[in-house]
Amino acid sequence: MERMTADTPDHGSDKPPPCFDCATDATRRLDEMFIGMVQMKRLALGQKPAERAVFRKLHGTVGGRLVMNPDRPEALRVGVFAKDELPAWVRFSSDTGPTSPDLNSTLGIGLKVWGVDGVNALGEAGDVADFIMQNFPVFFVDDAQAMCEFTYAGVVLNDYPGYLAKHPKTNAILNRMSAQVDGSVLTTQYWAILPFAFGPDRYAKYSLVPEAPPPGHPAVNVPTDDKNYLATDLTDRLSENEYRFTFMLQVVPKSAGYPLDKATEEWPTDQYPYQPVATLILPKQDVCARGQADYGQELAFNIWRTPVEQTPQGSIAAVRKLVYDHGAAVRHQANGQPLEQPTRPRGEAPPPPVDDCIVKAVIHPAIGVARIGNAPDGYFVGPEVSNPKPEIVDGTRTDNPYRDAEGRLLPQAARFRIYGVNAMGRIVRELTGEDGKADITWKVHLANKKSAWYAFQLALDIPEASAVDPSTLRNPTVTNKDREALVLDAGEHEIRVGHGKQSRKMVAGKFMHQGEPVRLGRMWCETDGRLLVTGGRGRSASYNGTKAITFGNNEGWHDDVSDGPVDATVTLNGVELPVTPAWIVVAPPNYGPQQKSVRTMWDLMRDVAIQAGTLPKPTRPSFTYDIYPVFERMTGLQWVNAGFAAGFGWRSANDFTSPDWIARLNDRSLANQETRRVLKNAFRHDAVDSWSPTPWPWVYGDAMNIPPAETPRQYTSLTQTQLAMLDQWVAGDFDDDWGKVPVYTEFDQVPLERQGEVLTKAALDFCLADAFHPGCEMTWPVRAATMYMEPFRFAHAPKGWVEPGMGAILSSDTVTIPNGPLYGQLPGGITRWMAVPWQTDTASCRSGYSADYDPYVPTFWPARVPNEVLTRENYEIVIDAAQPAQVRLAAFANRAAWVAPLGTTSYTDQINNMIHHFDHLGVVEVNPGPTDEEGARLFPPLIGVEDQHTPIPDAGDTVDAKAVRARHHTMKSDAPSATGGGGGRLAERTPVDLSRIDKVRRFPRGLRR
Secondary structure (H helix, E strand, O other), X not given: OOOOOOOOOOOOOOOOOOOOOOOOOHHHHHHHHHHHHHHHHHHHOOOOOOOOOOOOEEEEEEEEEEEEOOOOOXXXXXXXXXXXXXXXXXXXXXXXXXXXXXXXXXXXXXXEEEEEEEEEOOOOEEEEEEEEEEOOOOOOOOOHHHHHHHHHHHHHOOOHHHHHHHOHHHHHHHHHHHHOOOOOOOOOOEEOOOOEEOOOOEEEXXXXXXXXXXXXXXXXXXXXXXOOHHHHHHHHHHHHOOEEEEEEEEEEEHHHOOOOOOOOOOOOOOOOOOEEEEEEEEOOOOOOOOOHHHHHHHOOOOOOOOEHHHOEOOHHHHHHHHHHHHHHHHHHHXXXXXXXXXXXXXXXXXXXXXXXXXXXXXXXXXXXXXXOOOOOOOOEEOOOOOOOOOOEOOOOHHHOOOEOOOOOEOOEEEEEEEEEEOOOXXXXXXXXXXXXOEEEEEXXXXXXXXXXXXXXXXXXXXXXXXXXOOEEEOOOOOOHHHHHHHOEEEEEEEEEOOOOOOEEEEEOOOEOOEOOOOEEEEEEEOOOOOEEEEOOOOOOEEOOOOOOOOOOEOOOEEOOOEEEEEEEEEEEOOEEEOEEOEEEEEEOOOOOOOOOOOOEHHHHHHHHHHHHOOOOOOOOOEHHHHHHHHHHHHHHHHHOOHHHHHHHOOOOOOOOOOHHHHHHHOOOOHHHHHHHHHHHHOEOOHHXXXXXXXXXXXXXXXXXXXXXXXXXXXXXXXXXXXXXXXXXXXXXXXXXXXXXXXOOOOHHHOOHHHHHXXXXXXXXXXXEOOOOOOOOOOOHHHHOHHHEEEOOEEOEOOOOOOOOOOOOEEOOOHHHOOOOOOOOEOOXXXXXXXXXXXXXXXXXXXXXXXXXXXXXXXXXXXOOOOOEEOOHHHHHHHOOOOOOHHHHHHHHHOOEEOOHHXXXXXXXXXXXXXXXXXXXXOOEEEEEOOOOHXXXXXXXXXXXXXXXXXXXXXXXXOHHHHHHHHHHHHOOOOOOOOOOOOHHHHOOOOOOOOOOOOOOOOOOOOOOO
16 A cells, blocks of 8 residues: 655644544545645646556556356346446556555556446446455455544654554554565456445445466466566466456345444355356457557546445445545646546557558668679579578589579679558558559669778767777878769669560779779569669779778779669559659678678667657567567577687577577566576676676677777677667566467568568668678668668658768768768768778678687677688588597587688788689588488587688798698597587687787777776
8 A cells, every 4th residue: 555644754643633523524634635635746746647646556457348147146137237248448556656666565456337327326427337446355444534544644744653553453454455465466356345335225345356367377476576567467468368357246235234334344255255246358458559558547437436226335435436536637637638437448449441542652672782792694682581491502512592603602682672552651562563554664873982982980970989090081182073083873774664674784984984884783673573683793993003901991992882772653553653762782792691690780770760769669579579589699690600609509508599498588487587687687788898798799899999998889789679678578578479470481471561661671680780890781870860761761862962071071070960971862872981892891800809808709790701610521521420429529519710711821911812702702501400310419400501611722822821721721620529519619710810900909099088
C-alpha cells in the first residue's frame, strides 16, 4: 500500500481535534485529504499527466470478455450476472508510485464491462459496470471513521507509526499485506473486500480466482529485482496464451446478520461458500499495443457504477463513491479529457480497406550495393534476404560462385525493383512492364569523386578529429578548372523497359586526361524489367606513375568504385507516377560473402532513424530478429578471424549457434536472468569500459590508434538501440520467438507487402558499420540524420544543384553547413570519403596490431576482409575420414594469414600487390563438413574455407622472402587440438609489422584534452 504523508512529522495525538470530525463527516474529510491534500498537491508540483490518487502504477491494460456460466442457478442471475456475455477491459495496477518497485506492493484490478443498461447506483444512465478488487481478502480498517483517523495520522500528522502502535489489528493486517509477494498479476486471486447488495434480500462479496495457466507456464512466477517485473510477466504471458479467471460470488441472506461495516473481517465460507458465476477470459494479445496502456489510464472506475440491485454497502463504500468520483473529475480535467464513460469498449483498429489504387512508384532496395569484380563476363546478384541459404561449394573451380573459370572475381550486381504503392505507402504490386500497363525507363548516374575530395584523417563527427592533421584537398597541386579532371563522372544513362535487350556501359572520361576512359559500371534489364547494375573492374592507377605509399590518401591515384542515384520514370495506365528514387553504392569485393559484422550498416542506419524520431523503436525486441543476430554474428566470424574462432567458434565456450546456447539465449525465465545479464555486461559500454580491448565486440573503432588511444572510440560498441534492446532482454522483456516467426532464406518466401523493406535490409546487413577508418562500403556521414529523406533512403540533391565550396580544409564545423555535404547527395557523394584507391585500405585493415596483447584481436573488418582462414589444404585433411582424429582436429585448428599471398617484403609492396592482384586473395566459401560418423561428431556441418591461398608471383624476389612466403602457403600446424576449438592459437602471422603505419598512428601528437 502506498502511504501518503504530509511534509513534516507531528508526534502529538493521532486523534483529530473535534473540529476535524471523522465520526460524522468522514466522507468529506477523506475527500479533502485524498484529493485536496494529496492528488491536487501532486498536480501543483507539476505532475504530468495527472494520475490517480491511489493504485497509480500501471502494469497493463487487457481486453477480454466476461462470460456467464450457462448453468448458473437462477438465484445468481442478478444485475450484471443476468447477462450472458459482456465485453470487458481490465486495468492491472499496484498501490504504489509509478516508478516504485513492484515487490511487496498491493495489487489491484479494475474491471469494466459493457452491456449493462439502465440507471446505475451512481445515478448515471448508461450501460457500463465496474468492479474493483485487490489481492487481499480484507481491508486494514473496519469503517470510514477508522479510515479517516488512519489517513489523518499519515497525511496530516505524518505519523503512521504512532497510529499503528496504538492499533495493532491494523498494523498486523498491513504487515501481512506488505509481506505478500505475487509473481504475476495473472496467477493472483483478487477480492472486492466490501459487501454489495444482491437483490432485495441478499448481500454478496466478489472474488476473481485464477484458473490453471496454460501448459508450460508456471502457476506462479518468482518476483525479481526488476522494478517492473509484473508488467513484463503480464506482457510475456498474454503474448503467447489466453488466461482466465473464475468470477466467484459469496451470497449471504440479509437475515444472517453479518456486519456491513467490519471490512477487516471475512465472512465465513463454511456455511456460505463462494460459487462460480462467470469466467473472465483474457485472450492472447499484445499488451504493449499502441494506445492500450493510455486507454487504461484514462478509464475511471467506481464501485457504485453498478446496477442498483448490486449497490455497494457500508461506510467505506459511501466514501469511495464520492472520493473516486471527485478524483476522476480532477484527473480528467487536469489532463484535458472529458469525464465520460466510453459508450463502447476499445476494439482493434479496423483493418484499412483494401486500397489497390497506385499513386506512386518506389524503388527498392532503397540503397543497393554492387561490388567490384575483374571478371569480364558473368556476375552474381547480391543478397536479397538477410539470411540467404549459403552457397555451398565443393571446392572445384567450376562450382565457385564467386569466380569465373580463370579465377577472376565475379562482380556483384545490385538488382532494383519498382513497386506501385497506395496513398498509405503500402505496396500494391511490383511494376515490371510485363503486363503492358506500365511504361518504365530506368536512370542511373554513377560518379567517383574521391580524388577531387578531401583527404581522410578521421571521422569528422567525433571529438578526436581535432587531434589529427587537417583534412585538406587531395591532389592540392591540381588547381582551378583542372580539378574537374580528377572527377570520374559517367553521366546519367537510361534504359526503357520492354524495348529489346539493352545494356549501357557507364564510362567516365580519362582520369587527368591520361590513359583509358574509366569504366564505372554497366546497367541492363532482366526480361521482367528489373534493373541490374554492376560496378567497375577494380582497375586503379596513378596518372603520374607513382607507387601507392599509404592506406587512404594516395596522391595522383584513382579507382573505379562509385555511387549515385537510381531513378526512373513510370507511366501506369497512361498516368505518370511520382517516383521515390534509390541509390547505388559500388563497393570493394566481399571476401567473406556469408559473414556479417556484429554491428551492420542496417543496424547503424536503424539507430540513426530511431534517435532522429523518424522510425519507431519496437516496444519489445524480438529474440529472432534483434537479439540472436548479435550473438550469431560473433560466432560466424570464426571463419575469418582466429581470435573469434577461439572465443566464439565451434566447440568453444561461447559457440552461440549451438542448440544449447540458442535455447538459453531465448529463455526469458528468471532462472536464466543472471546468464543474460552476464552476457549483456560483456558488451562494451563506453561509460564503463572506455578503451579496454576486452569487452565485446573485439573490433577497432573510429579513433583507433597504436598504441591504443585513451578514448571510448578506440574500439567499437553496439548501437544505442542494440544496447537498449539487450537491457530489455536481460529483464526478460522480449519476445522469445525462436522458431515461431519466419526467417526468410529465399526472396520468393517474402510476402509482397514486406518485399521492399526486406530488400533494403538484405543489402545493408552485408555492409559494415565498424570502424569508419574510413570504412569499407560507406563511412561516417551515414550517421547524420540529414543525409536521409526517410529511414534507410539517402536524400537526393535537386537536379542541377551546385554544392557549396568548402574551402581548402574540411573541418568538423564546416562539414555541417546547411545544404552541405551531409544533406542531399549528388552522384559520387557517398564514396568520395573513402580511401583512394580502395585496395590500399583493404590491405591495411588487419587485426592484432598490438601483438603483445593478442595477435588476432581486436580486428578491423573481418566480415569483408578476413584475417585468419582455414585453407583448402587443411579442409581436405578435415574431411578425410582416413586421417587420424588428432590430425584432422589439428588441421581444423590451423588458420593461415589471409594476406600471406601479398608477400612479406614490405608494407608498400603489399598494398601495391593488392592493387594489381586483388583477385589472388581468397574468398571464404561455405563447404560441407565431414560425412563420416567420426567427422560429423567432431566438426560442424558447414565450414568456412578459403577458396585459394596462392602467393602473388611478384610478391618479392629475395630468397628469404620466398621462403617466408612458402611457409605461409603450406602452414603446417605445430600441435594438435584436443577439441577443435581455439583454432586461433595455431594461426601464423605475416612478418610485416604494420604497427607503425599511418593508418594506426592517427595521433602522433597525442589526444587533446
